[in-house]
Amino acid sequence: MRNLSVKILFVSILISIFAGCVQQAPTGNTTTPIPTASVPLELRLATTTSTCDTKLLDVLNKKFEETNNVKILTVCEGTGKAIATGELGAVDVVMVHAVDSELKAVANGSFINRSYMMYNYFVIIGPENDPAGIRNASNATEVFSKIASKQSAFISRGDSSGTHIMEKSIWKAANITPAGTWYQSNGKGMGDTIITADTKEGYTLSDRGTYLSMKDKIKLKILFESDQKYLFNPYHVMSANPVKFPNVKYDLAMKYIGYVLSPQGQDIIRNYGKDKYGEALFVPEEDAGDVTGP
Amino acid sequence: MHSELIRVQDLGKSFGKRVVLKKINISINEGEIFALMGPSGVGKTTLFRILNLLEKPSEGRLFFRGSELTGGTICENINARRSMSMLFQTPCLLNTTVFNNVAFGLMIRKVDKNTIREKVMNALIIVGLEGNEEQKARTLSGGEAQRMAFARAIVYDPDILLLDEPTSSLDPANVAMIEEIIKRIRHERGTTIVIATHNIYQVKRIADRGGILLNGELIEVNSIERIFEAPEDARTKAFINGEMIY
Amino acid sequence: MSSIDFLFQGIIKAFELIFSLNPYIISITGVSIRVSGTATILATLTAIPLACGITFLNFKGKQALITLINTGMGLPSVFVGLFIFLMIVPAGPFGFLKMYYTQEAMILAQYILITPVICGISLAAIKAVPQPVIDTVYTLGGSRKDIVITMLREARFGLFTSVLAGLGRALAEVGAILIVGGNIAYTGSVGGIGEGLSYTRSLTTAITLETSKGEVSTSIALGIILISLVLSINILANFFQRME
Structure with a gap:
């Protein structure tokens, strides 16, 4: 009868995994209980690896999440793929740095409200x-x-x-x-x-x-470094076009873009990295001065 | 006694163009031990498989307790099949304990647990395997395995037991044990037994009646005394005198 | 610092992360087990009945189905991932399900990847049951149903092995879930070890990301957990094979 006990053990392990899934899947996160009744909204952001790898987004997004009861789901995948993902309607907002590709994606109606946010x-x-x-x-x-x-x-x-x-x-x-x-x-x-x-x-x-x-x-x-012509690297945020993709969270995306461009958001960008690297990693649009974005 | 349990009428079987059995006629009576003799490869196993409804005959009819089984599917005849039991030359062991192997026929008949336990232990005592019930079946020796298969075949008290060369791959000690078990089962339970063998001494030791199968034909059916002392067919004489090469 | 020292320190830090039950690492492990475990359960519930049907029933297109399963056993995961992703994005035919970048999408991808694996190995396991078992069951008075049950019971170790092989493949798979899941963690862990938790980031996709960031010790910690999981599964599979 040892076989039976092995079987029962095996099945119960699988069931417990499955049960775990059933409990967790709907919100995808049970470890952060929300005391108030409101479930946080989810904003999907596709972005380039540089904003992820520098951890700028950790700081930038945290503030936005806290003040607006939002969870930002960040997909870090490189500008080309981030734009392609947005063109399929799978994200609400993208943060990218390839001017020509951005303009093309805006022209084909996938994105609107393309906004210059920072450069390096x-x-x-x-x-x-x-x-x-x-x-x-x-x-x-x-x-x-x-x-x-x-x-x-x-x-x-x-x-x-x-x-x-x-x-x-x-x-x-x-x-x-x-x-x-x-x-x-x-x-x-x-x-x-x-x-x-x-x-x-x-x-x-x-x-x-x-x-x-x-x-x-x-x-x-x-x-x-410092070749103004070829090595200039501007970053833009843009929201998915709600006319093309009715399911995207347009209002939330606009709120996010507004936040990134707000003095509060720009200040975070301005100071990010100063303590750790001795200099800022990005220059906010506010400080662009004569270096205007295309 | 002597009421007919199985009747085979003009039964034939061919696989493609190869004719294995031709116009077989036998009736087997309740409570007897009937030996089907003949060299290897004459169609004994095929006949057994037809009797046990594992194969369909190509022609002819098969009756069990007077009702015809020919034509029904293997599922329709489940009640007839459940009154029978068959032992193969090489036992097929299920990959579990001796107890579960022997209990198999009872489990699929949905017999209650206590009865299963009682009957299995009883069958294991008969075949001399008491105390081995928790052993893995695949660790048994050849003789033990065949005895276990025997216990598995008799545990649900079949009316008829078909034994296809049950001892041909066993050592003399196990052969003797199996023969004792055969006699005991018939004596205690009145089970009808049909045994296929090419061992004429075994036939002499245990059977009441017998038939000689040669090249797909049943050449003689008679009591054991008659077969050995006054065979009707010259080929029977040759077979029992060991003049037939097999 | 020599490269050996570098690796050594990475390993030490990795063990620190594991034994301090770092929430980021734990949540990633949880996602992996949950996603791959669920996919394996669903795939098993499909694959084993399918293997039974193929073994015990005769139907048109059976050979084609077997060929399909054999092909499916070697499906490239990135292809499956891309295909599913294009199906479930809003622009795709199943966009209304809103499954993109969810654990459910990852489960679906792995389900499609491992169902043929489990089915193929199960088929071989059932086929390996000696033919006389069927005769024996009939002889002892069994019905068709008894035969199916007995065959499965005889093949049980092979069936367990097939399920474990499926689970192993699911856990080690990276291409498909990276595409459909998006490798997402909540803010706080975007840059690596932090207070954020995994949403669709599995052990494999996290290793890809952490390695690209140069977070060697985090990668090693995740790798150690992944290898331990796959190793225990293989030991278990080996154990079943030896029981046979």
Whole structure:
């Protein structure tokens, strides 16, 4: 009769798992009991990996959640996929950084209320000994030309993210079609790509924020920055179009966008990272001054 | 006594073009031990499978207690099947304990637990396996396994027990035990027993009547004394004298 | 710091995270077990009756169904994930169900992935039951139903193994649930260890994310839990196989 007891044990384990699911599935979260009767609304946000990896969203979203009794479900997947996700109606709001893709998605009616929220600069990072000698280049296209002519290892995001789109436009401006074993497409997020580049001692293009948030864990250094033309990296938020997708939480999305652009939200962006990295990772739109978003 | 339990009438069986049984006629009486003799591969197993309704005959009729079974499906004849029991040359052991194996026929008949316990223990005593009930069936030796299968076959008191070469792969000690069990079952319960064997000495030791099956034909049916002392067919004589190669 | 030291420290910190019952790690483990466990139960309830039907019934298209199941055993998970995602997003035909980025969607994806696995292994297990078992059951007075029950009972260890194989595949799967679930955690844990809890972030998808962030010790902690779960399942499966 030992078989029977094994069977009963097995079935009861499965049932207990199942019961757990039945209890938890409806809200997806039982560990945060809400004393008041109101169940928090859920806002779905698709965003690029840089805002996730730098943990800016942890701080930015927390405040919004607390004041509005909202749970923000953040999908971190890179700009290309975040926009594609929004075009399928699966999210309420996106926070991305690829101007052309954004404008295209607005033009096809998937998004409305595209708003400039902050910027930072892309940086070109690489091993400290700088085998391609890019430190003294005058602009980003020259940097890329030097890397290509020396055939130094270059790790590309290769995932249609905002960073990848920017990288491709620099190659194009330099009149180079990168190919060969030195040019490696990673197909992953920013953090992953930096780690790959660090392991392979190669160059890569990164947003400043993600690099700063990881710089203690890696050996790569910033070798080139401050090219106003090519390395400018503006971030925009936009809401899914409720006319196209009647199910999206448009009002909540607009409230979120309003919050991000409010003095309170902009202040969080302005100060984020100062204590930990000694400098801010992003510059809020408020402080853009003469650097206006496209 | 001597009322007819099974009657086989002009029964034939072929698999495709191969004819296995031809025009078989036998009747088996209640309470007797009937031996079906013949070399290996003459169709004994096929005949047994037809008697136990595992196979359908190609032609002819089969009666059990006077009512015809031919033509019914294996499910329609469940009551007739439940009065029968069959033992194969190699026992098929269910992957569980000896007790559960023996109790199987009673469990599917929805017999109550206490009765099952009582009958199973009784059957295990008959076959000399008392005390082994919690053992895994697959750990039994060949002789023990066949005795367990025997217990499993008799536990629900079938009217007829079909034994298909039950001892052909056993050692002499286990052969003797099985033969004792056969005689005991018939004596105590009056169970009708049909045994297929190619061992003529075994037939002499236990059977009342017998039939010789040769190339799908039943060449002689007679009492054991007549078969061994005054066989009617020359081929019967050759078989019992061991002149037939098998 | 050499790379060995780095790994070593990562492992030490990983054990600290596990033994301090870090809520982020625990909630991720909970999501994995809940999603994969439920998918396995549902898949078992489909696959084993299906395997029985294929074994015991004769119907048109049976061979085609077997081919389908065998193909399904090797379905690439990202393909399943993408397909389901496109079905359940608002622009897709089942958008009204609002299943995108939920645990239910993850359960559905894993259900589709592992049902063929459980069914295929169950089929083989039932087929491996020796043929004389059928004769024996008939001989002892059994009905068709008794035969089915007995065959399943004889195949029970193989059936358990099939369920465990399904559970193992579900737990280790990453491609499909990453797409349909979105790898979401509540705010506070977006950047890694924090006070936020997992919503649709499983052990595998969390490892992908934490590795990309360079959170080595978190990845190792999650990896240790995942390996332990899969290992215990395999030990259990091995145990069943040896009982046979």
